[in-house]
Amino acid sequence: MMGSMSSKVISFFLLPLYTSYLKVDDYGLYDLVSVYMQIAASVLFLDIWNATLRFIFDQKEKKDKYIPVHTGMLPFLCSFILMTVSVLIFSLFRPIPYLPLVLASGLLSNVTSYYSYCARGLGHNKLFALTGIVSTVVIAVTNIFCIVVLGLGVRSLFIAAIISSVVNIVLIEFKIKLLFTFKIKNVDIKLAAGMMTYALPLCLNSVSFWFLTNFSKVAINQYFSITENGLFAIGGKFSSMLNLVASCFSLAWQEAAFAKDGTTEQRGIFFSVAFDKYVRFMVSGALCLMPAIWFVFPYLIKNPEYAAAQNLTALNLTGTIFSIMSGFLASIFGNIMKTKFVFVSTLSGAIVNVALVYLLIPIFGVNGANLAFMFGYIVNVVFRVLLLRHYIGLKVDIKIVVISLVLLVTNLFMFFSGRVYLNAAAFIVGVIFFFFNFHSEIIKGFELLKAAVSKRKIKG
Numbered sequence: 001m002m003g004s005m006s007s008k009v010i011s012f013f014l015l016p017l018y019t020s021y022l023k024v025d026d027y028g029l030y031d032l033v034s035v036y037m038q039i040a041a042s043v044l045f046l047d048i049w050n051a052t053l054r055f056i057f058d059q060k061e062k063k064d065k066y067i068p069v070h071t072g073m074l075p076f077l078c079s080f081i082l083m084t085v086s087v088l089i090f091s092l093f094r095p096i097p098y099l100p101l102v103l104a105s106g107l108l109s110n111v112t113s114y115y116s117y118c119a120r121g122l123g124h125n126k127l128f129a130l131t132g133i134v135s136t137v138v139i140a141v142t143n144i145f146c147i148v149v150l151g152l153g154v155r156s157l158f159i160a161a162i163i164s165s166v167v168n169i170v171l172i173e174f175k176i177k178l179l180f181t182f183k184i185k186n187v188d189i190k191l192a193a194g195m196m197t198y199a200l201p202l203c204l205n206s207v208s209f210w211f212l213t214n215f216s217k218v219a220i221n222q223y224f225s226i227t228e229n230g231l232f233a234i235g236g237k238f239s240s241m242l243n244l245v246a247s248c249f250s251l252a253w254q255e256a257a258f259a260k261d262g263t264t265e266q267r268g269i270f271f272s273v274a275f276d277k278y279v280r281f282m283v284s285g286a287l288c289l290m291p292a293i294w295f296v297f298p299y300l301i302k303n304p305e306y307a308a309a310q311n312l313t314a315l316n317l318t319g320t321i322f323s324i325m326s327g328f329l330a331s332i333f334g335n336i337m338k339t340k341f342v343f344v345s346t347l348s349g350a351i352v353n354v355a356l357v358y359l360l361i362p363i364f365g366v367n368g369a370n371l372a373f374m375f376g377y378i379v380n381v382v383f384r385v386l387l388l389r390h391y392i393g394l395k396v397d398i399k400i401v402v403i404s405l406v407l408l409v410t411n412l413f414m415f416f417s418g419r420v421y422l423n424a425a426a427f428i429v430g431v432i433f434f435f436f437n438f439h440s441e442i443i444k445g446f447e448l449l450k451a452a453v454s455k456r457k458i459k460g
Contacts, residue, residue, distance in 0.1 A: 014140065016300055023230075025227055028231075044083040046202070048076050051196070067188055069186075075192060098154075108166065115168065115169050115173065118176065122176055130171070142159060146159055204343045216232070232366055234306055234309040238317065241293075265393065278328050286408065287427075290415055291430070322378050326381050329388065349377055349380030352372075410426070
């Protein structure tokens, strides 16, 4: 949690800095370039770090865990070279702004992903957390220095990402020594083929995921301008707080899901209970966060150029709920080794998003992209639930789903009403919904805290 949440926290609290010193056009350009780099990385790197993590769990002996780690480095190196060449060739036909910075940040981001997943797979979660926190501090300090002191503008964002990645890689390498312990004999070609087979559906899923999550920004740029892209990006940043809530246990959940064994029935029961709790927790967080954003937005974003982004936050947040649920379900497919269905379900959502974005943007403006994003993920989640119901008997509490949807729609109307008392009421409803779902856990937590305090008093 600490390793993943720190970057989300800092990206949120740096919003006043970005919106005060960077023009909307510049931020929109940075976000759009980042989007194109993501699709390039997804296609060329095949998400090999996910495959490496999954195959590490198949090794029981600690010394054998480096076999998939070193084996995965071979396809990763090929992808690294291929991406470098591809981006350079592409730039000959269509100039890329800040090409050296864009390429360096994109490549190093992928190296960081591989190192981080290896650290987790080898059991170094404290190291993963430490590097996440250190990288966050580096990003914050570098951005402040480059933007405020040096006045480098949007280039500062790329520079900060590069320096942060280098620090992250060096720290992990110092501890787990992926390069210094590399041995050719650990590279298993047969295993590499198996990892590629496992990773290919995940790669195709990542491409579909890009069309599901990020294609909206391309469509916005086509209909409007880079300015609206900047507003859309800032509006989406507030959803990072919900992602922050999810990150409290999302990475730990991924490892637990990969490692869970037992009969199909036992796994079905385990995953059903986990998904039910997750839905309740995420919806509760969103119900509280949506009205909270309405209140704090004017204080965080004071630059009037970005004021229009406020009305883009609520629908993006709602879509983010379903995207988080989608990621939760994806880990279950990893457990049952059915990753091809992750791709199929993501592709279905991507098709819906691409089809709707061109239909809804002319009607609802930039918020049409948020609606397309939301409906795309709803289709994705429903598809995955139905598939998991077939394969492991996943059960969903329909009653809580209906209640959650009614409350979310009500909160949206209250948000767009622009009235203080309605948004205050929406926040209270969110808190009540949270206590309704987790009152027993809260009571148990207080009892444990009370027992711990009493124990300390007795010792004293």
